[in-house]
Amino acid sequence: MAYSLTSNNKKEIEKELLPLIRVYKDGSVERLIESPIVPPSLQDPQTNVSSKDIIISNNNPSLSARIFLPYSHKHNNKKLPIFLYFHGGAFCVESAFSSLYHNYLNILVSESNIIAVSVDYRLLPHHPLPAAYEDGWISLQWLASHTSNEINNNNKEQWLLDYGDFNKVYIGGDTNGANLAHNIAMRAGTETLPNNLKIFGVLLCSPFFWGSKSIGLEALEDNERHGLAIKVWNFVYPNAKGGIDNHMVNPCADDAPNLATLGCSKMLVTVTDKDEFRDRDLLYYDSVRKSGWQGQLELFEAGDEEHGFQIFNHQTHTAKNFIKRLASFLV
Incomplete structure (x- = not known):
């Protein structure tokens, strides 16, 4: 890196x-x-996962992605779950084509036996929020378009048509990618997707949530981390109404939309002990649990680990177990 x-x-x-x-x-x-940009591979030597780069939208905005297909598709007639994934990087660094996320998704796809579509959404500074949120919604609409019987749509991806199970569509990501997935799920709860596609599950790994009032261990610290989180949000979304208490980053704010409207059937939230977002994510989990949302809610505590450890060092025993837990959700 x-x-x-x-x-x-x-x-x-x-x-x-x-x-x-x-x-x-x-x-x-x-x-x-x-991390450096790396090319896709028709068969990764470590995982046997194949990948290729695809176009989601040609203009307004131009959007691309990297799609991952497990080796199991060659000897398994069963359709595979689809995972629409959003990478981390504070909305301003990394990409769907970077080595960090390419390697991570190869492992996750191999372990989970899913098709993953990693979206290369627009970044700061040229594209401040809500650009990335718009890109996420466009990507989900594009995915939903594959369930149409229209034969003249040249923007459909054959791997999805041949091997994807559109009754098991997941969205998710890490850190700000998880924040993005949450906001898409909220939008899906109030807006209809093409062909009435439904999000089956949402996977939020250490989501980037914050607020103006310190909670939990935040109040015991020197406010350095609290200040950094606010700086990040102000940098990536300078015009957000309510600032750090905007519901896009603080879904537990008093005036935030009701979490009971989440547009998915199940959700997994993961936290680690050394992550600065831990208390916020636990508050979010508890708020969803108490909201009246009718889905299946799960929490996984990965223990004494740093933020994003499974991505940066996925060969450790703890990271391997973490990825297995994610795989058990993506079924």
């Missing part, structure tokens, strides 16, 4: 969000933490 905080002294900085991104007044951008 690339990691550099050295600025170019010849350029004048307009704004920055350390240690993630720096924007210069000449319009150039440095993404300071980002």
